[in-house]
Amino acid sequence: MLDHEDGITIVPYDPGWPAAFEAEAARLRTALGALALRVDHHGSTAIPGLSAKPIIDIQVSVAALQPSGAYGERLETLGYRHVLHPDDSFSPFFHRPIHWPHSHHVHVVERGGREERRTLAFRDYLLDHPDTAREYQDLKHNLAKRLPGTTAESREEYARAKTGFIERVVALAVENGYPRDVTM
Numbered sequence: 001m002l003d004h005e006d007g008i009t010i011v012p013y014d015p016g017w018p019a020a021f022e023a024e025a026a027r028l029r030t031a032l033g034a035l036a037l038r039v040d041h042h043g044s045t046a047i048p049g050l051s052a053k054p055i056i057d058i059q060v061s062v063a064a065l066q067p068s069g070a071y072g073e074r075l076e077t078l079g080y081r082h083v084l085h086p087d088d089s090f091s092p093f094f095h096r097p098i099h100w101p102h103s104h105h106v107h108v109v110e111r112g113g114r115e116e117r118r119t120l121a122f123r124d125y126l127l128d129h130p131d132t133a134r135e136y137q138d139l140k141h142n143l144a145k146r147l148p149g150t151t152a153e154s155r156e157e158y159a160r161a162k163t164g165f166i167e168r169v170v171a172l173a174v175e176n177g178y179p180r181d182v183t184m
Contacts, residue, residue, distance in 0.1 A: 008149030008158055009101065010051050010141055017045040021056050024104055028060060031074045037061045037111045042123045044140070050126070051137050056104045059119050061111040068092055071108055080106060090115045100155070120179035122170050132169060139165055 021041040029036050043057025044050045062071055072082055072092070080094035087093065090113070094106040109116040126133040139162060147158045173179075 008144040008147065008155065009053055010144050011054050012051050013047075013049050014045075014054065015048075017052075017056060021045070021058065024056055024058060027078055028058065028075075028106070031078050032060065032062075032071055035062050035071050035074070037063060038116070040120060040123075042107075042119050043105070044136070046123055047126050047133050049130070050133050051141065053140075055102050058104065058106045059116065060106055060108050061116050062108055063111055065090070065092065065108065065110055068108075075106060080104075100152075117179055118170050118174070120181065121173035122166060122178075124178045124180045125169055125173035125176070136162075136165060136169070 018041065025039045025041070028039055038059070038061035040059045040061070041056070042059050043055070044052030045054070045056050060071070068082075068088075072094075075082070075094050079096040079098070081096065081098045083093050083095065085093050090109065092108045094108070095102040096104050107115075107119070109119070126136065143158050143161050147161065148154045149158055
């Protein structure tokens with residue numbers, strides 16, 4: 001379903017998304033070597049049955065976010081572009097290709113840190129709670145219809161509009177012992 005021309009596209013779940021993640025994770029592990037302590041599939045494409053933007057979201061956990069050149073330069077060799085953002089202090093963001101629409105997003109986080117755990121808690125909670133996942137899917141469809149998503153600013157507005165829902169689910173997830181993988 002194309003919600004807006006060249007804007008935000010929400011499509012039915014694609015069973016090929018896990019394989020697309022695995023292929024990109026292998027490229028990332030090769031390029032980053034020992035810097036990549038974890039490489040996780042997250043976001044809507046990691047939730048079977050959930051409609052999503054057809055963008056593979058990947059979280060790469062590293063020992064330290066600084067110096068960012070240690071991983072940033074290696075990600076650039078794979079075609080990723082860093083996007084300056086207020087979240088850079090806890091989750092630098094990269095995408096490829098350079099121009100919209102993107103096929104992959106990479107969020108770099110500190111291993112064992114708050115952002116790593118929050119992201120995985122949200123993913124794991126949605127995996128275990130299909131009603132909450134459907135609620136999230138409905139929210140995304142409604143936002144994509146309302147917001148054009150044709151500029152970087154409007155895509156950021158789309159992301160911000162999901163924040164309240166995400167924060168509510170993360171709080172609930174953490175309160176209930178998520179993420180599942182506690183060997184972090």
